[in-house]
Amino acid sequence: MAYKISNKDGVLTFTIDREEKRNAVNDEVMEGLKEVITYIKEHENVRFLVVTGAGEKAFCSGGDLSEFHSLHTEEQAFGMLSKMGNILYDLATLRVPTIALINGAAVGGGCEIATACDFRLVASHAKCGFIQGTLAITSGWGGGTYLFERGLRHDRALKMLVDAKVYDAQLLHEIGWAMRVFEGSKEQALEEFIANMRKIHPSVHQAYKEIELRKWKERNIYDRVMEEIRLCAKLWESDAHNEAVQAFLNKSNSK
Numbered sequence: 001m002a003y004k005i006s007n008k009d010g011v012l013t014f015t016i017d018r019e020e021k022r023n024a025v026n027d028e029v030m031e032g033l034k035e036v037i038t039y040i041k042e043h044e045n046v047r048f049l050v051v052t053g054a055g056e057k058a059f060c061s062g063g064d065l066s067e068f069h070s071l072h073t074e075e076q077a078f079g080m081l082s083k084m085g086n087i088l089y090d091l092a093t094l095r096v097p098t099i100a101l102i103n104g105a106a107v108g109g110g111c112e113i114a115t116a117c118d119f120r121l122v123a124s125h126a127k128c129g130f131i132q133g134t135l136a137i138t139s140g141w142g143g144g145t146y147l148f149e150r151g152l153r154h155d156r157a158l159k160m161l162v163d164a165k166v167y168d169a170q171l172l173h174e175i176g177w178a179m180r181v182f183e184g185s186k187e188q189a190l191e192e193f194i195a196n197m198r199k200i201h202p203s204v205h206q207a208y209k210e211i212e213l214r215k216w217k218e219r220n221i222y223d224r225v226m227e228e229i230r231l232c233a234k235l236w237e238s239d240a241h242n243e244a245v246q247a248f249l250n251k252s253n254s255k
């Protein structure tokens with residue numbers, strides 16, 4: 001399986017389990033995310049959703065380039081991008097608090113998944129970045145829209161996107177993208193982070209999230225996410241993008 005799901009003491013944990021591909025997202029991972037989101041919508045016993053990656057090298061390396069590079073046209077790209085874009089929208093608008101437990105590199109779409117979560121706990125060795133620009137595309141799962149909504153200073157949010165490079169954990173915390181930077185056990189870091197929240201009735205958490213979600217609905221965030229995805233799909237067709245992806249795959253194959 002490309003993912004693992006655990007449900008313990010009200011904490012539903014979704015682990016992307018493709019270490020050999022640095023936890024890249026493929027269709028199976030997308031289906032797994034849909035499964036946990038549906039479970040949360042249909043059950044009252046979940047207090048938090050945690051998203052993390054297997055191993056210590058990567059949280060998620062974005063879309064699986066070896067699977068998605070076969071998509072060439074704008075419409076082919078839009079099909080995949082909007083599928084994951086809808087999944088991330090459903091994740092971002094869950095009524096329960098969502099936590100990205102970032103155990104390693106979160107790049108490209110991996111950074112978008114983390115940004116779609118309410119909280120980001122980052123391992124001190126992890127590097128994260130919206131590197132889509134190095135492939136001549138933009139964020140394509142809604143992560144750019146969520147980043148501008150997360151309350152970072154505009155210049156810091158825009159710089160993350162236009163730099164298209166990875167930032168270390170300290171800088172991620174300085175600019176306000178990472179809420180915590182932790183050493184050692186991610187499980188311990190998570191327990192420390194939710195210890196106080198566990199004492200509060202879940203209805204309080206859900207009511208506070210509703211305030212944010214109501215603002216998002218007033219700001220037509222879904223339409224903005226879909227526009228972001230359309231822009232990425234248009235760039236997807238470019239020679240620059242296809243050449244960049246091929247260069248990555250050639251490097252990988254030449255090892």
Ligand SMILES: CC[C@H](C(=O)O)C(=O)SCCNC(=O)CCNC(=O)[C@H](O)C(C)(C)COP(=O)(O)OP(=O)(O)OC[C@H]1O[C@@H](n2cnc3c(N)ncnc32)[C@H](O)[C@@H]1OP(=O)(O)O
Binds near residue numbers: 020024132139255
């Ligand atoms: C809208 C989202 C958008 C989209 O896909 O539509 C994107 O996410 S675009 C961005 C796509 N992601 C990337 O460009 C990241 C590529 N990967 C890396 O930069 C590095 O692998 C990194 C920093 C994540 C980890 O570096 P490290 O040195 O630890 O590992 P390797 O590079 O040696 O990779 C190990 C192994 O994993 C394979 N791999 C890594 N990332 C991907 C990926 N995104 N898709 C498919 N495969 C990936 C890599 O090819 C190596 O495989 P191997 O068979 O061992 O050669």
